[in-house]
Amino acid sequence: MSETDPVKLMKQEVGRAAAAQVKSGSIVGLGTGSTTAYAIQFIGDRIQSGELEDIQGIPTSFQASVLAKKHGIPLTTLDEVSRIDIAIDGADEVDPQKNLIKGGGAAHTREKVVDSLADHFIVVVDSSKLVDRLGSTFALPVEVLPMAIAPVTRALEALGGKVELRMGVKKDGPVITDQGNMVLDVTLEGIDQPAELEKTLNNIPGVLDNGLFIGVADEVLIGEVKDGQATVRTM
Incomplete structure (x- = not known):
């Protein structure tokens, strides 16, 4: 560059x-x-x-x-x-x-x-x-304990999200956070009530935190x- x-x-x-x-x-x-x-x-x-x-x-x-x-x-x-x-x-x-x-x-x-x-x-x-509504262009990251990936995925799908496990670039396997956890990227049809969604996601057992900063x-x-x-x- x-x-x-x-x-x-x-x-x-x-x-x-x-x-x-x-x-x-x-x-x-x-x-x-x-x-x-x-x-x-x-x-x-x-x-x-x-x-x-x-x-x-x-x-x-x-x-x-x-x-x-x-x-x-x-x-x-x-x-x-x-x-x-x-x-x-x-x-x-x-x-x-x-x-x-x-x-x-x-x-x-x-x-x-x-x-x-x-x-x-x-x-x-x-x-x-800059976006008019959160979730317009970027999937919402959710950090999850590795042993809880399957149940958390099901819970996120029940909320209407399309869920993908974030995979590494130039490495085999998933991205691992500095805390040793995994990241699920959740695509939603726009986020109308971000404060409520932040709390809902963090109340799912196995979720450490999500990428909503409200x-x-x-x-x-x-x-x-x-x-x-x-x-x-x-x-």
């Missing part, structure tokens, strides 16, 4: 805009995904330049942990801190109420824990992720490419 590729530049600008909101002395939730990776890089750059001090990151995935270490961001855990000041993460869909579907990277369970605890949760996306996002930074130029706007 060219260094001047407009989509890459747009993702960089959104990541830069989110990283610019981090203040010295902050506990920062570090999300997962290609756009969030740039935010992690720019936070690291600000630390290395001396612009940011006393930063501690809480990663939401193995990927985020590796990137944070690469860019010099000290890490901590939820056992060691009593707050998260700011979290930065991506999304697969965003509706007009700033509700989200997440989980394309199979990290949504950890992401929901970290993002929900943050005083200020910033979502970084490109305009293709009332969690505080701010959405949207990257766009106009006339070959990368721009960022706020929802």
Whole structure:
């Protein structure tokens, strides 16, 4: 990919805009995904330049942990801190109420824990992720204990979902989450009551969590490419 590729530049600008909101002395939730990776890089750059001090990151995935270490961001855990000041993460869909579907990277369970605890949760996306109704373009990920795959699948089908076990790319077998579980991708005919569906899914025995993030996002930074130029706007 060219260094001047407009989509890459747009993702960089959104990541830069989110990283610019981090203040010295902050506990920062570090999300997962290609756009969030740039935010992690720019936070690291600000630390290395001396612009940011006393930063501690809480990663939401193995990927985020590796990137944070690469860019010099000290890490901590939820056992060691009593707050998260700011979290930065991506999304697969965003509706007009700033509700989200997440989980394309199979990290949504950890992401929901970290993002929900943050005083200020910033979502970084490109305009293709904006939808009028959740479930319009992206299947809903549901993390499931391996021994419960069959009964959970039946329960999801009873709710009207088309269910597929997420399989690995360039590996044989299913995707395994950082918690050692599997992911069922559920296609629904649009999600009219996402808050109710989130609770219903999480009440199915064997489900760890699902990719609906309802009332969690505080701010959405949207990257766009106009006339070959990368721009960022706020929802």
